[in-house]
Amino acid sequence: MLYIKCPYCGLRAQKEFSYGGDATVKRPNINEEVSSEDWDNFVYMRKSPRGKHIELWQHIAGCRQWIKVQRDTATHEIFQTAKVTEEIR
Amino acid sequence: MSQPFRLNKEGLINRNKKISFTFNGKKLFGYEGDTIASALIANGIHLVGRSFKYHRPRGFFGAGVEEPNAKLQVEFNGHSEPNVNATEMELVEGLSATSQNCWPSVNFDVGAINNFLKMFFPAGFYYKTFMWPKSFWYKIYEPFIRKAAGLGVASIEKDKERYEHKFEYCDLLVTGSGPSGLASAYAAAKNGAKVILAEDKPRFGGTLLTDDVSIDNLSGKDWAEKIITELKSMPNVTVKNRSQVFGYYDHNMLVMFERVSDHLETKSKFTPRQRLWYIRAKETILSTGSIERPIVFGNNDTPGIFLSAAAKEYMKVYGVLVGKKPLIFTNNDSAYETALEFKKNNVEPIILDTREEHSSELIDEAKSKGIDIRFSHGVIVANGYKKVKSAKIGKLNKDKNSFEKIETIECDCICVSGFWTPSVHLASQSGNKLKYEEKIDAFIPDKKKQHETSVGAANGSFTLEESLKHGFENGSNLSAKITETKTEISIPNVNEKKYGAHDKFWCMPLPKNENPKRFVDFQNDVSVSDIEIALREGYRSIEHVKRYTTLGMATDQGRTSNLNGLQLVSNIENKIVPEVGHTTFRPPFTPITIGTIVGREVGMEYMPTRKTPMHEWHEKNNAVFVDAGAWKRPRYYKQGSETLFEASKREAKNVRENVGICDVTTLGKIDIKGPDAAEFLNRVYTNAWMKLPVGKARYGLMLREDGIVMDDGTTTRISENHYHMTTTTAQAANVLSHLEYYLQIVWPELNVNVVSTTEQWAGAAIAGPKSREMLSKLYPDLDVSNEALPFMGYKEAEFFGVPSRIFRISFSGELAYEINVKSDHGMFMWEKMMEVGKEFGNQPYGTEALSTLRIEMGHVAGPELDGRTIPSDVSLNGLVSKKKDFIGKNSLGREAFNVESRQKIVGLIPIDRKSSIPEGSHIVQDQNAKLPNPKLGHVSSSCWSVENNNPFSLAIMKDGKNMIGKKFFAVSPLKNKSIEVEVISSHYVDPEGKRVRS
Structure with missing residues (x-):
């Protein structure tokens, strides 16, 4: 069970979180034209990297904030966590 | 009653307390502190079981966790537990142990004939023997194998014992209380660290209890006792015996299995039998020792x-x-x-x-x-x-x-x-790739992946002096980094015997013309010749050899066999052991009970039960409940000997003719506040929200980004910047997360807050042609006319002195209202409604009637919004705005969503007007067609239409709208039914929707 540092609440067990996918995907702006290709990329296309991956988690049984987690998909090592408004380099 | 093999003085058992037990029906006794194994050996009994494959007589081989043979069926305290390790289970009064895998008895076992047929049972015999004829597998081979295989018998009785889970955090977890473990724990404790010391056996000390050594002029045993006594007195130390750390998981979480009370004669009813500890340790010392090879x-x-x-x-x-x-x-x-x-x-x-x-x-x-x-x-x-x-x-x-x-x-x-094999299981589970140490001919831990350090024999140091030194040093250094305190400890003087070099020799040759079995793995009956066969047949990878021969599998996980197996493979292959590699170590290290894994999460405690404030009333009035997620909802209210079918028909009919009330508390409710709330709703829902006036509700449809319908519900504008959203019961949690995702991540510029209020409000629907009359009696001072409170209208008013919200919305398709009051007033509201509604023929109705009412109206719900349908599939394209953007809009243009023949919602009625159509039936043209019979659609919801008095179903069907008037078959292989049906409109009752507006 992972040990995830919520930027609001501190270190908490994985049980309290739910996974939310790639955090680097940006939704096309609302009310703006978007090409089919860009839209399909946004909805369907995800990388499945081995190694460092910046992803979203929601502290669902805690503060309910969505957070960013940089995790190694092979070893589960967590390098950094941040608020969604913050950057992970 | 003498024990022929008991010594007069030696040992740590309590000779003042005799304990009687039985073995295979024979009455015996041992002493307090004995294991089943030691008591049986004291009585001269060695034959305790039969082997897995050949049913060969087997006795004890080890004295603890390494034991491969002595697995017994043990009954005590009303349990019957299979595969109990006789070398670990402590003797308790009245315990009864029996041998496994033998019939009729361990002394005379019919299965032992396998031993004489052993040429027919070589490695891989399952794969070779039972392949043909193919038809024999299910009826003959499989039942035979099932009967012959396996060890003990699992009890079918309900386990009445209590099991617990515990979460613990510490600076240093020490796994094993041998010399290196004691030293580590002691040094860390002296540095002020929070320490947990876990020992698998009842007695602390490990090899100090058996080795002829002295430390600071104390015997090993006395030194261990002194250290443990001191550790126990320290407030920062938890010392646990009978506790096996069996798994090393991510981020330094270790799981420990504590045998709390099996050894106790009496205990309180709140004492758990066993306890599972989830321990998050900053650092872990693995002092798990070694097992003799x-x-x-x-x-x-x-x-x-x-x-x-x-x-x-x-x-x-x-x-x-x-x-x-x-x-x-x-x-x-x-x-x-x-x-x-x-x-x-x-x-x-x-x-x-x-x-x-x-x-x-x-x-x-x-x-x-x-x-x-x-x-x-x-x-x-x-x-x-x-x-x-x-x-x-x-x-x-x-x-x-x-x-x-x-x-x-x-x-x-x-x-x-x-010689000795370090117990590297936990280190390996932590991700540590092991390395082969030539000097001891075994694997030891290499580079760490987590915060673990192996010390003592587990790290390949087999002298007491070295073990203690490693223990003190590592315990002190690791804890000092955490506590930033370092207490100097002098390493004690040690007196031990020096060992010479061992011989690299583990398999005796056989003289010519002699061919007795030479076993490598006792538990699985894997012999030298089996491994030779596997290699001869081309298996090379050690993982394949393991699976083909079953070497190192089952409850002992090859603790005494792995290295000898590897050595044999490397000898035959002319390789060195590190080239052959080792098989993967996986948790659990020792078998643990299912009860411990499950803990308290059984029966009622399996998941939380959510009850509405009116639950007690439903119970008292013969409600039969149905689970809706964690909620308990009344399915129907049983009168006399009514069946579900009869009751739901009565309840639905009463709504159509008079009035009924339904507990709708379980609907998800989300409070939405903020100056940008309207804009937010406009983006979340497919329809337009900018112009909804205060005091009005609107039906809304929500999509996922891929265009699939996510949820539907009504949202009401309570005041300028305040909305009340409802979701389906099932999707409540998902919708909240969905809204939070968009507010926090995608559009943080929107000034909106959302919060779940599902549990804050109790809700009741009042539905039926007489609902307005009933409402007027509930709110005598309020104008409830169609003009004052029209369809999709909203009002706030006092309900007999209690603040309430009135929504004129309808799921049943009848003239209907929903009243919300604060949860605390839910029961009051419900009882008042029952009282006032009497004169209008009001009856409560459950989810079954609710379904009937919505199905015959053609209102969609979960079975139609099944994660595969877009708005036009379920006739909701009228709610999809062409003018504005919203979540999922761009996906609706996809080609496959716009082909003419795409699936659409339709209604189905049986031609005979009698046969109910099972939900999940497939719609086919020809019921007798050859398989695979082309499937045209499926039946999503079925009911007995109370309006038309015949069965009616909703179906999602290819090119559905153009199929209206045509006949098909609805076939359900599951129910073995095929019903001829006619396709009609999905709006079976009141297609114009006049009633809700009346």
Whole structure:
């Protein structure tokens, strides 16, 4: 069970979180034209990297904030966590 | 009642307390502190089970967790537990143990015929034998294998015991209380660290209890006791015996299995039987010690053959002799300690040492005590069927591949030692890639992946001095980094015997024309020849050899067999062991009970039960409940001997004719506030929200980004910047997360807050043609006319003095209202409604009637919004705005969503107007067509239409709208039904929707 540092609440067990996918995907702006290709990329296309991956988690049984987690998909090592408004380099 | 093999004084058992038990029906006794194994051996009983494949007689081999043979069915405290390790289970009064895998008895086992047919049971025999004829598999082979395989019998009784889970955090977890573990825990504790020390056995001390050593002029045992006593007195230390750390998981979480009360005679009803600890440790010291490695020889599985350290443990801890004419068969010095211990207890051992004659501290001591030592000797084959009677021994030639002399000598036990294997299981589970240490011919931990440090024998250090030093140093350094305190501890003076080098020799050759089984893995009956066959047949990877032969599998996970297996493979393949590699170590290290894994999450505690504030009323009025997620909802209210079908028909009919009330508290409710709330809703829903006036509700449809319908519900504008959203019961949590995702991540610029208010409001729907009359009696001071409170209108008013919200919305398709009051007032509201509604023929209705009402109206719900439908599939394209953007809009343009023949919602009625159509039925053109019969659609919801008095179903069907008027078959292979149906509109009742507006 992972040990995830919520930027609001501190270190908490994985049980309290739910996974939310790639955090680097940006939704096309609302009310703006978007090409089919860009839209399909946004909805369907995800990388499945081995190694460092910046992803979203929601502290669902805690503060309910969505957070960013940089995790190694092979070893589960967590390098950094941040608020969604913050950057992970 | 004498115990022929019990020593007079030795041991740590309590001789003042006798404990009686039975074994295979025979009444026996032992002492407090005995295991089942030690008590049986004291009584001279060695034959305890039959082997897995050949049903060969088996006895004890070890004295603890390494035991591969002695698995018993044990009954105590009203349990019957299979596969209990006799060498670990402590004796309790009245315990009854029986042998497994034998019939009719362990003494005479019919299955033992397999032993004489063994040429038919080579490695992989399952795969080879049971392949043909194919039809035999289900009826003959599989039942036969199921009967023959397996060990004990699982109880079918409900487990009445209590099991617990516990979460703990610490600076340092120490796994094992041998010398290195004690030293580590002590040093860390002195630095002020929060320490947990876990010991698998009932007694602390590990090898200190059995080795002839002294520390600071105290015996090993006394030193261990002194350290433990001090640790126990420290507030920052938790010391746990009978506790096995069995798994090492991510981010330094370890899981420990504590046997809390099986050894107790009495306990309170709140004492759990076993406890599972989830321990998050900043650092972990793995002081798990080592397990003695056997040497392979002919019939080496005969009862009476022990690991030499186990024989010593039986003497020193339990005061029990495993035999009175022992042969000690060794390739190293440690077995000499066993020999000396026998000698001390006036038993004359003979030592067979595979090494050539040489000298060491222990050999010299043995010699000086007059022990018969035969160098370059080994056991070729053990004689005796149910117990060792003699052994054929041989003098090995220089190359150790044949014999210079063979003779038979009498003995009643053989104590074998092939040196030591560090217990690296936890280190390996943590991600540590192991390395092969030539010096000890075993794997030890290499680079760490997590915060773990192996010390002592687990790290390949087999001297007490080194173990203590490692322990003190690592315990001190690791904890000092955390506590930033360092207390100097002087490493104590140690007195121990020095061991010479071991012999790299683990498998005795066989003389010509002799072919006894030489077992590598006792638990799975894997012999040398099985491994040879696997390699001959082309298996190369050690993982494949393991699976083909079953080497190292099952409850003991090859603790005594893995390395000998690897050694054999490498010898045959002419490789070195590190090239062959090792199989993966996986948790759990030892078997743990299912009860412990489950903990308190059984029955009612399996998941939380959500009850509405009106639950008690429903209970009192014969509601039959249905689970809706965690909620309990009334499915129907049973009157007399009514069936579900009759009751739901009555309730639905009453709504259509009079009025009914339904508990709708479970609907998800989300409060939405903020100046940008309207804009937010406009983006979340497919329809337009900017112009909804205060005091009005609107039906909304929500999509996922891929265009699939996510949820539907009504949202009401309570005030300028305040909305009340409802979701379906099932999607409540998902919708909240969905909204939070967009507000926090995608559009943080929107000034909106959302919060779940599902539990804050109790809700009741009032539905039926008489609902307005009833409402007027509930709110005598309020104008409830169609003009004042029209369809989709909203009002706030006092309900007999209680603040309430009135929504004119309808799921049933009738004139209907929903009243919300604060949860605390839910019961008051409900009872008032029942009281006031009497004169209008009001009756409560459950989810079954609710479904009937919505299905015949063609209102969609979960079965239609099944994660595969877009708005136009379910006739909701009218709600999809063409003018504005919203979540999922871009996906609706996809080609496949816009083909004419795409699936659409339709209604179905059976041609005979009688046969109910099972939900999930497939719609086909020809019920007798050859398979695969092209599927045109499926039945999503079915009901008995109370309006038209015949069955009616909703279906999602290819090109559905153009199929109206045509006939098909709805076939359900599951229910074995095929019903001829006609396709009609999905709006079966009141297609214009007049009633809701009336």
